[in-house]
Amino acid sequence: MTASNTLPVFSLHEGSLPLLISIPHLGTRIPDDIAATMTPVAQRTDDCDWHLDRLYACARRLGAAMLTPSYARYVIDLNRPPDGANLYPGQDTTGLLPVDTFDKEPLYRDGQLPDEAEMARRRDIYWKPYHQALSEHLAALKAKHGKVLLWEAHSIRSHVPRFFEGRLPDFNFGTANGASAVAGLAEALAAVVERHGAYTTIANGRFKGGYITRQYGQPAEGVHAVQLELTQITYMEEQMPYAYDETRAAQVEPLLDELVKTALERVRAA
Template sequence: MNVCEIARGDGPVILAFPHVGTGLPPGVAARLNDEGLLLRDTDWHIDRLYADLIPGLTTITATQSRYVIDLNRDPAGNSLYPGQTTTGLIPETTFDDVPIWRAGHGPQPADIAHWLDQVHRPYHAALAAEIARVRARHGVAVLYDCHSIRSRIPWLFPGVLPDLNIGTDGGTTCAPELETAVAEIARDSGHSWVLNGRFRGGWTTRHYGRPQDGVHAIQMELAQISHLAAEEPPFATDPDKAAHLRLTLTKIVSALAEIAPGLARR
């Protein structure tokens, strides 16, 4: 099974897209209900949103739906946000707490073990290999983990999510210069934003972000209202919104690429 598509660049920045996949193996598709088959919680179109922002980017793009297994969850099954509502390795509901599996056909422990082996571990092995390749070339690697989510999900958070949600796990997953640069660009962008708010970085950001070892990680969770025509089927992109947002995203990834060489010389 092809779990991801990789485009190798010669720069220090890696963009990861763990939740854009819509692939459903037959054994999973046959067990999902009509709600599940909508794939509502996909990070719709963000791989295209980030496409070709600057030269030299490496991209790793998941092919399988997060309903098969969530690539941004701890493989040990530990919660990302203890005490807060969230979904697990294989979600049983949407982010609105609506069941996605046909009655009596939900995920079992054997499913978790199987998809960890077939999808989760191969994806992260590929990502780790790209991080190692980029770090060997540049002395540093910057992993920018790309996500999106609907702006109103009462089951997960109150109110309306800001457009730009920057996560560095309280500043632990990247150098301060990187965090400051992204925050300043967000502040001046005209978009609403927050640093380490409801989404402070998922398992990928926390697992790989080791500034002391030359690997810096940042998660960006985009509110889908910032680039979609509507946060409901068919989840179409709004070209004008997307074009405006791409200006900000270009500034962000450009800043990461410009700062990275200085981090390698420390």
């Protein structure tokens, strides 16, 4: 599926395992027509989940499928419900069509905020194709293997006062309080991190899993979903130009490999 400027909306790398890694906030592109309504700060795409396709290359080599978008979450947030409902009632969050950055800098020029018609247009062009691909590939993997693990890969700056106080734990596992995956999966993954000893971790804390985890995780039907919100300081520089840190990443990659394998084992045994 392509957008109006012919760039593919998403890329799908197919694998051999019952594992799909979705990275819905990896994209950095903003179409020219949308960019024309936005402030210069939008072009920095500060709130991108930088470099996660590179960090998860180990899982892809193991045989994981990987689904990634081309366009930035500033165009539309693929991990939000199509109606834009707040997944964390009572807490501050950004919406389906974000209007400001995590630091509350405005993304749109005065008088240029997208209206309902524009929201519907972007849903059709960007949101629906990604979710159709996600749904269809999960179904194909389930038909082939009987069970499937959806790993929602996310990252965020270690300090974002808008959303949480102080420094966020490094590895934040979410399974919608246990509803989206086999019982105890988030806790088992957190235990792996704790044994490693180099990073902090929590299960179903501030980040319990976004729309994709909650929508597609149906363990009774053989589809298990877990979200990992990883602090960016563990593998990259958190300030512009948001450079990948080879030394830090080399410490994280083997742990990610162990975590993915642990999750797959628990799903297969469920």
